[in-house]
Amino acid sequence: MATDVMIEASGLTKRFGGVRALDKVSFEVRRGEVVGFLGPNGAGKSTTMRILTCFISPTTGSAKVSGHDVFDSPLEVRRAIGYLPQRAPLYTDMSVYDYLRFVAEIRGLDESAFKSRLKKVVEVCGLAQSLGKDIGTLSHGYRQRVGLGQALIHDPPILILDEPTSDLDPNEKAEVLRYIKQIGKDRTILLSTHNLAEVEEACARAIIVSKGRVVADGALDDIRGKTGRVRYVVAIDEKRAEAGNSAPSAEAARTALERIDGARSVKELPTDESLHKFELIGPQNSDLRADIFRLVVAKGWTLLELRRDAQSLDAVFRDLTRGDEKLDRGAGWKASEPEDDEDDDDSTSDEDDDDDSDEASDNHSSARKA
Amino acid sequence: MSPMLTIAKREFRSNFDSPLAYVVICLSFFALGLMFFMLQGGFWQADRSSVERLFEYAPMGLSFLVVPVVTMRLVAEERRSGTLEMLITLPVSDSDVVLGKFFGALGLVLVLVLATLLYPFGMFKWPWVLGPLDMGPVASGYLGLILFSAAATSIGLLVSSLAESQAVAFFITFFVLAALWFFDNAAQYLSAGGNGGWFPTVLLYMSFQTRLSGFWRGLVDTRDILFFVSVTLLCLLVAFRALERRKWA
């Protein structure tokens, strides 16, 4: 192959009736890249993958896989691809062995190639004990393993995996990710997932889609840096204080922290220990830890915890796909609420936290509706 | 092996993974035997060494039970369960899928059809010899039956590729095949009033029963052969288009 670009999507738009599932999606994936394909539910991940595997056609736009146009030469495209559709739909009336054999036969593997690949696939996917079983009797996780097995059986140069690990147990998940990382060195892998920890582990690059558009595409580090914020977690003992000082109230601690230079938003985090826990957002490329420490010492309080996170991928993801989220939770109602502005600042808060507040406003809106 | 044959093989074998196929096979043989020997006086009353009755009743068994059951799953069930996506994203063309499924299903139907050879051979050659059997009509009858099976199977496949579920596919196939079979009687009924016009003629033209009746008597008409072959090809073509339609949905 002359070019190293193995997957090339340009301007993919897909409409389902009135719904625009994809809106000018463009990206490239090169050989040797393992790319995480992220996005909230309904963002268009599966739709993109279906277009790339020539299962459906884009309304407009074009895509090339392994140098072949998905529209003009679907067979060549599919030969180069191992594809695992979402939820691994398999023939439940076949045994695992028969199924893998069926796929191998269609892919034109000869007997000896099949034998040797089968050995490898069984090892990676942990299928040794299930080969003789009917797929219909397997648990979901095992079905997913079989689905993964059929995608790997011909050792394809390009792998497109739609949520390959969603039903796997942690052991198998780790094994699959390890294998993906290993074979990813000289292959091209596009995998969608909702598990961002997995992306951090296996992928060097991520593409984030939201509402059918690509909202971020780049190395994980670049994406993490995108929002330009750093998060601090500070915990202060609520009882103890140096002699002569009073134990801090939550309010006092909060105001003190807010006064730190550069601290943007301070938010109390829930805790069941006898301490005050705060989350503090600071600007990127700065470190407020020293300031926080000195403040606590000066006040005579007791510092129990101080942590600085670079913005997590998780938070960036939530940030970038916020629009989706809002629409899903009834944004029309929420938009009129005054807190809405604050929301953006809160964007880096903990997951549970945010959900809570969202739910709260949800209740609001439904109450209003009623 | 070509992908088409692999698909056909899988399709054929999948019939035997469920008890349904066995039930259908047993039921249809039982029904055929019943009709052959009992209905309208039965074989013995007719008192002729002919198996014309077999060719008359076998297509009904195929139309009303075997073909709808065998073809209902073909595409409808795969679409519902999502396995169609898995199948189509393998390096197979849509025509491989359509033809593979067609031949897989037709294979089972033909196994049944050929199993009925037991009647003419069992009764007139070995172990019993009930009389001299004219092999001409038997051969032409089977030719008709095979052509009919192909046409009926392709209709079932087409319906299955359009239907939402296999149950719907079963009933539509059943009614379409029943209609095509009884067009003959409908035409007779309409023209009996004397003022038939063109409509009964059209019905007669399309009636599977009319088309087949020549074969039973040893008359092989190229027009009848062409009729069944074109119905088959047309249905396969439309099924192919229906499968392609998913791309633009």
Ligand SMILES: Nc1ncnc2c1ncn2[C@@H]1O[C@H](COP(=O)(O)OP(=O)(O)OP(=O)(O)O)[C@@H](O)[C@H]1O
């Ligand atoms: N066959 C279809 N007919 C109509 N709309 C569809 C069809 N397939 C997908 N859509 C719509 O396209 C949008 C994108 O769906 P898609 O399945 O690609 O999302 P996704 O990113 O894979 O989501 P998830 O994370 O839930 O798997 C959704 O709004 C969905 O409702």
Ligand SMILES: [Mg+2]
């Ligand atoms: Mg999806």
